[in-house]
Amino acid sequence: MYTIGEVSKLFGLPVSTLRYYDREGLFPGLERSSGIRRFTERELEALRVIECLKRSGLEIRDIRRFMDWCAEGSSTYRQRLELFEAQKRAVEAELERLGRVLDMLDFKCWYYGEAIKDGGEERLTGLQPGDMPEGIRAAYLRAHGL
Amino acid sequence: MYTIGEVSKLFGLPVSTLRYYDREGLFPGLERSSGIRRFTERELEALRVIECLKRSGLEIRDIRRFMDWCAEGSSTYRQRLELFEAQKRAVEAELERLGRVLDMLDFKCWYYGEAIKDGGEERLTGLQPGDMPEGIRAAYLRAHGL
DNA sequence: GCTTGACCTAAAGTCAGCTTTAGGTATTAC
DNA sequence: GTAATACCTAAAGCTGACTTTAGGTCAAGC
Numbered sequence: 308m309y310t311i312g313e314v315s316k317l318f319g320l321p322v323s324t325l326r327y328y329d330r331e332g333l334f335p336g337l338e339r340s341s342g343i344r345r346f347t348e349r350e351l352e353a354l355r356v357i358e359c360l361k362r363s364g365l366e367i368r369d370i371r372r373f374m375d376w377c378a379e380g381s382s383t384y385r386q387r388l389e390l391f392e393a394q395k396r397a398v399e400a401e402l403e404r405l406g407r408v409l410d411m412l413d414f415k416c417w418y419y420g421e422a423i424k425d426g427g428e429e430r431l432t433g434l435q436p437g438d439m440p441e442g443i444r445a446a447y448l449r450a451h452g453l
Numbered sequence: 454m455y456t457i458g459e460v461s462k463l464f465g466l467p468v469s470t471l472r473y474y475d476r477e478g479l480f481p482g483l484e485r486s487s488g489i490r491r492f493t494e495r496e497l498e499a500l501r502v503i504e505c506l507k508r509s510g511l512e513i514r515d516i517r518r519f520m521d522w523c524a525e526g527s528s529t530y531r532q533r534l535e536l537f538e539a540q541k542r543a544v545e546a547e548l549e550r551l552g553r554v555l556d557m558l559d560f561k562c563w564y565y566g567e568a569i570k571d572g573g574e575e576r577l578t579g580l581q582p583g584d585m586p587e588g589i590r591a592a593y594l595r596a597h598g599l
Numbered sequence: 600g601c602t603t604g605a606c607c608t609a610a611a612g613t614c615a616g617c618t619t620t621a622g623g624t625a626t627t628a629c
Numbered sequence: 630g631t632a633a634t635a636c637c638t639a640a641a642g643c644t645g646a647c648t649t650t651a652g653g654t655c656a657a658g659c
Contacts, residue, residue, distance in 0.1 A: 312605065323648055326607085331646095342654080343606060355597070359557040362550065367646070381573055388565035395558040398551055404508065405548055411505040412541040419534035427527055451501070458635065469618055472637085477616095488624085489636060513616070 309346040318354055332371045333357055335378040363394040364401070411450035417443045455492040464500055478517045479503055481524040509540040510547070557596035563589045 315322045329337060329344065334353055338345050353374065360370050373390055376383035417440075422428050436444045436453075461468045475483060475490065480499055484491050499520065506516050519536055522529035563586075568574050582590045582599075 310606075321648080322606090324646085327647060355557070356561070359554050359561075359596070362554045363558065381568070384565050384569045388562060388569065391558050391561040391565065395555065395562060398555050398558060402548065402551055402555070405544055405551070408505050408508045409541065409544050409548070411501070412509065412537050412544060415502070415505075415537040416534060416541060419530050419537065422527070423530045423534065450505070456636075467618080468636090470616090473617060488638095 311344050314346045331367050335374050363398045410446040413446040457490050460492045477513050481520050509544050556592040559592040
């Protein structure tokens, strides 16, 4: 059993955020003793799932819906599975987009490294992909969707 | 040369967003003919960079600062390089976090698949990592930071 | 007994990033 | 000539996710 202050430290989240999550219904079964919230291992796992679903792009209201499904019992397993499968696809898509972002950043790092060496961008502005070093060319082409 | 409507279609961004970006100073050299914005290849590349920096976690005001550096010329190459290097580190960190999110989602997909097969969570609630299949155990442990 | 610190609430405030509204110009299509 | 369409501005409005504020309870330490 943990107080809100302990959970705050464990997860590195402000107390105000935990109270906000509770207000929004993200801890449906959270118990209290004389008004004070008592977090159990169940709420800690809920919090791990909340962080996971948030990072995967879900909004608070949708996380709430998921938590309500959990409280509803075995009749909602299918919906819960489908939610996780959908978020998996969303995260895989995001990973791919971030990969292309990284390609652009790699290209730009190379570009400014060269610009600094040259003292200007004259040589670089006319550059065709064919004139770039192997790895940079690949990154450039992926970043520009070619 | 492109009108704002053409750029909107090319990038899949609302016209209102492009005007907002312009208002926020993200196209420092954008020209106009009789009041109408004329986007050139330079603005298209700027837009690619904007999307890249935004996805990498930068705020509009910081992107604006970068665009101002570009307008300032060769004296800012170093700052620009450092910005891209910092964003590269940020994206690499985000990729790792997303990897752990994916681990959690993999675990939860497996979990609910099993719960559906079993018709309940009784067997699963007592489950130790040692009882899980190979790949799922690994995902579970990574997702839970163990 | 009184201060400190951890908890509580309801309600208002904040911030980023857009989007919408209201009103206007200029060109093309009929 | 008038209706539709694409452009323009300034300013207000919106949304999600918190955070802050103002005011209160309660137990522990001095």
